[in-house]
Amino acid sequence: MTKDGALGMSFHKLNDLVDQARAQSLWPLTFGLHCCAIEMMAASASRYDLDRFGAGVFRPSPRQADVMIVAGTVSRKMAPAIKTLYDQMPAPKYVIAMGGCASAGGPYQYEGQYAILEGVDRIVPVDIYIPGCPPRPEALIQGILQLQEKIRKKELAKQSTRANA
Amino acid sequence: MPDEIPVLKPPITAPPAVPPPAGYEKTGFHTAIDISPEKIVDVVQKMKAAGFFLETLSPVEHPDHFQISYLFNRWEKPDRQLYRVHLPPGSFTCPSVTAHLGGADWQEREAFEMFGLHFDGHPNLKHLLLPEGTDFFPLRKGFKFEGDSLEGLKKQEAVQDALHAKEDREALGKNVKDYFINMGPQHPSTHGVLRLLLHMDGERVLNVEPVVGYAHRADERIGMNNNWQQFYPYPARVDYLGGMIYNWGYVGTVEKALGIEVPERAQYIRIAVCELNRIASHLLWLGTFLLDLGSFTPFLLSMDDREKILDIIERVSGERITYVYFRFGGLARDVDDEFVEGSKKFVKEFRKKLKDYETLITKNVIFKNRTQGVGIITREIANEYGLTGPNLRSTGISYDMRKAEPYGIYSQFQFDIPTDTAGDSFGRYLVRMREMEQSLRILEQVLNQFPKGGEYISPKAPSRNIKVPRGEYYFAVEGARGQFGTHAVSDGGEIPQRLKLNTPSFHTMSSFASFTGGHNYQTSDIVAILGSLDIVVPDMDR
Numbered sequence: 110m111t112k113d114g115a116l117g118m119s120f121h122k123l124n125d126l127v128d129q130a131r132a133q134s135l136w137p138l139t140f141g142l143h144c145c146a147i148e149m150m151a152a153s154a155s156r157y158d159l160d161r162f163g164a165g166v167f168r169p170s171p172r173q174a175d176v177m178i179v180a181g182t183v184s185r186k187m188a189p190a191i192k193t194l195y196d197q198m199p200a201p202k203y204v205i206a207m208g209g210c211a212s213a214g215g216p217y218q219y220e221g222q223y224a225i226l227e228g229v230d231r232i233v234p235v236d237i238y239i240p241g242c243p244p245r246p247e248a249l250i251q252g253i254l255q256l257q258e259k260i261r262k263k264e265l266a267k268q269s270t271r272a273n274a
Numbered sequence: 275m276p277d278e279i280p281v282l283k284p285p286i287t288a289p290p291a292v293p294p295p296a297g298y299e300k301t302g303f304h305t306a307i308d309i310s311p312e313k314i315v316d317v318v319q320k321m322k323a324a325g326f327f328l329e330t331l332s333p334v335e336h337p338d339h340f341q342i343s344y345l346f347n348r349w350e351k352p353d354r355q356l357y358r359v360h361l362p363p364g365s366f367t368c369p370s371v372t373a374h375l376g377g378a379d380w381q382e383r384e385a386f387e388m389f390g391l392h393f394d395g396h397p398n399l400k401h402l403l404l405p406e407g408t409d410f411f412p413l414r415k416g417f418k419f420e421g422d423s424l425e426g427l428k429k430q431e432a433v434q435d436a437l438h439a440k441e442d443r444e445a446l447g448k449n450v451k452d453y454f455i456n457m458g459p460q461h462p463s464t465h466g467v468l469r470l471l472l473h474m475d476g477e478r479v480l481n482v483e484p485v486v487g488y489a490h491r492a493d494e495r496i497g498m499n500n501n502w503q504q505f506y507p508y509p510a511r512v513d514y515l516g517g518m519i520y521n522w523g524y525v526g527t528v529e530k531a532l533g534i535e536v537p538e539r540a541q542y543i544r545i546a547v548c549e550l551n552r553i554a555s556h557l558l559w560l561g562t563f564l565l566d567l568g569s570f571t572p573f574l575l576s577m578d579d580r581e582k583i584l585d586i587i588e589r590v591s592g593e594r595i596t597y598v599y600f601r602f603g604g605l606a607r608d609v610d611d612e613f614v615e616g617s618k619k620f621v622k623e624f625r626k627k628l629k630d631y632e633t634l635i636t637k638n639v640i641f642k643n644r645t646q647g648v649g650i651i652t653r654e655i656a657n658e659y660g661l662t663g664p665n666l667r668s669t670g671i672s673y674d675m676r677k678a679e680p681y682g683i684y685s686q687f688q689f690d691i692p693t694d695t696a697g698d699s700f701g702r703y704l705v706r707m708r709e710m711e712q713s714l715r716i717l718e719q720v721l722n723q724f725p726k727g728g729e730y731i732s733p734k735a736p737s738r739n740i741k742v743p744r745g746e747y748y749f750a751v752e753g754a755r756g757q758f759g760t761h762a763v764s765d766g767g768e769i770p771q772r773l774k775l776n777t778p779s780f781h782t783m784s785s786f787a788s789f790t791g792g793h794n795y796q797t798s799d800i801v802a803i804l805g806s807l808d809i810v811v812p813d814m815d816r
Binding site (some may be wrong): 138171182190243 | 403404405410412417418419420459460465466467480487488489490491492495496499507508511513514558561564573574575578581590594595596769811812816
């Protein structure tokens with residue numbers, strides 16, 4: 110307790126502890142869109158074993174998930190569903206844009222394209238972008254580790270992104 | 275509907291349409307016939323009676339008129355017949371053949387939304403792959419989407435909301451016992467983004483309506499925007515589990531059109547990587563299928579074996595799943611001795627593993643109860659919807675492009691086409707398991723006879739400014755889930771006039787309602803059937 114009555118140090122540390130716990134038990138949403146989903150499955154399977162980093166518990170329901178791994182191209186038809194899923198996830202929630210398509214349209218981006226959104230950050234705030242087409246499972250693991258680091262350091266994407274601007 | 279469609283303005287001096295192709299060796303068609311629109315219904319009835327199935331329906335836009343190509347083929351003796359319907363200039367209407375051939379339903383809907391063609395008499399001519407309320411035809415010549423994709427999104431949401439509100443009102447008005455369940459587009463067992471609208475009565479499924487297009491990424495439009503080489507990366511992204519075979523499917527079409535010879539060494543490498551890829555694809559299917567049925571162990575085992583294959587393929591192609599390894603006339607790079615040795619080692623080890631899978635799964639009582647007698651595909655359904663691949667072979671038809679229309683040097687190797695007569699989920703499982711054995715058999719022969727030296731790409735292979743001669747071409751390979759064909763039309767330029775990807779998952783899903791509805795299946799049966807079909811969603815939506 111400091112003189113002005115604030116919890117000060119102790120409060121700060123508890124918050125850190127909570128963030129540490131959050132970072133170590135990220136539950137991703139079971140949600141594959143395209144090719145990247147196969148690499149996401151490979152990352153969670155025998156050889157790469159995402160469970161080592163506490164992020165292997167894939168939940169089919171958005172209401173039980175912490176992190177949405179957008180693994181693939183976001184088509185215009187799919188975009189409203191992704192927005193709904195994101196809205197259904199309880200806060201704090203994180204988004205990983207896996208691969209070139211989810212980051213910026215990837216090979217499907219061209220002038221005058223009609224089918225996809227050029228990056229999922231147009232509809233939901235993204236914390237981590239993973240390059241690759243598709244990224245290797247190691248790259249996804251690196252992304253998860255980076256996200257954990259960001260959660261610990263409290264450097265997450267603000268809710269105000271291009272989508273809200 | 276037709277008056278809503280913008281009128282095509284023909285140029286003053288229209289060049290004549292591409293002449294009808296001739297010669298199977300050169301074009302892939304045994305016969306090609308030009309007909310007028312009113313004759314197509316008779317043709318379809320005649321072909322169906324003669325045992326033909328509709329391979330694909332592919333509209334082509336010419337400067338002055340539209341052409342619709344109907345490709346027919348049959349199982350017993352390959353006989354690809356191309357019927358080209360020429361619509362009169364300024365006309366967008368063709369008689370629908372859906373009433374006579376169920377498989378034409380989705381194909382006509384796709385032609386409608388992509389080209390704005392109207393099929394007279396089609397019972398349900400609405401958008402298939404594109405969102406409801408789309409007001410443009412993206413495969414029209416020179417089409418460019420203008421405006422912001424987000425704006426379109428809001429409009430699309432409004433249209434969908436209005437539609438759903440109307441459906442809800444209608445359902446309430448009827449005061450019915452039955453109800454609808456929405457399975458997907460985000461559902462763990464739909465293998466990606468497929469939506470099934472289940473019409474339920476209690477626990478029983480009355481009818482299933484697949485809603486597709488959530489993975490539509492405009493592959494065909496990209497093909498028609500760029501030149502022939504620039505399409506190299508895309509086929510493997512259409513079917514990302516059997517990408518190597520799809521590489522061949524596209525590259526083979528252009529090789530056929532240009533008449534390029536592929537060197538012997540490249541032929542061996544091609545078959546080796548494709549058969550490895552086929553096993554990898556079947557392994558992933560096996561894992562996810564069993565995962566759908568609630569069994570986790572096979573998934574971990576099969577993914578481990580799959581990684582071993584990916585290691586081998588990655589050594590030669592540089593990619594784990596989305597390969598860009600094939601080139602017109604050969605391959606991107608050579609393989610080394612370690613590829614041959616590593617593959618030999620894998621074949622030896624995997625033979626033993628395959629027996630383990632058999633003991634673990636094939637004799638499992640729970641697995642049998644969930645799959646035997648469920649989701650039976652009959653030969654009539656398979657013919658009506660043009661099914662290919664293991665789904666067709668489980669009905670007892672021995673139809674495989676590697677034997678029916680051998681490409682590459684497949685005819686030099688000994689292998690069987692496994693079939694099963696039950697046509698149920700268990701039959702499809704058995705066929706795929708035996709197919710892996712046959713792939714190992716092919717691999718063994720390829721690796722034992724592997725040429726010591728030679729070119730991996732033809733010295734005459736074109737690299738730049740490829741101009742494909744005017745004409746219409748079709749080339750098909752046996753993908754991991756059925757026939758993958760590329761229907762290419764060239765006007766003689768560097769850019770394809772039309773590139774149609776005929777994918778097996780599209781046919782499988784278009785038939786899905788016909789063998790799942792009305793059988794008193796429960797929701798979990800639908801999951802089991804869907805898992806056994808081995809669909810890849812972008813393979814269906816492209």
